Amino acid sequence: MEILLTSLTASLTELREPNKVIARAGNSPVAILNRNEAIGYFVPKSAVSDIELKQISDEQVSAFLQNDLHEISHVLEYLKDK
Secondary structure, three states: OOOOOOOOEEOOOOOHHHHHHHHHOOOOEEEEOOOEEEEEEEEHHHHHHHHHHOOOOOHHHHHHHOOHHHHHHHHHHHOOOO
C-alpha cells in the first residue's frame, strides 16, 4: 500500500476539468492517480503563495551537504530508480 502525502486525490480523467480540481483542492495539494497509483501531485498556486524563498550562498549549500546530507540520503537513494 502506497502512502500519499495528501488526503485529496484526483484521477487523470478529472484533470480534463482542472478548474473543478482546483476548486475542490482549496489550498491543499492533490495526489494524481492513474489506475489507483499516485503518479504525481497537483499543488495549487494558493498553497505555496505564502512561502518565502531565500537565496543561499554556495558556502551554505556546501555546509548542508557536509553536515546534513546523511539525513536525506534515504530520499536520494529512493529517487535513483525514478
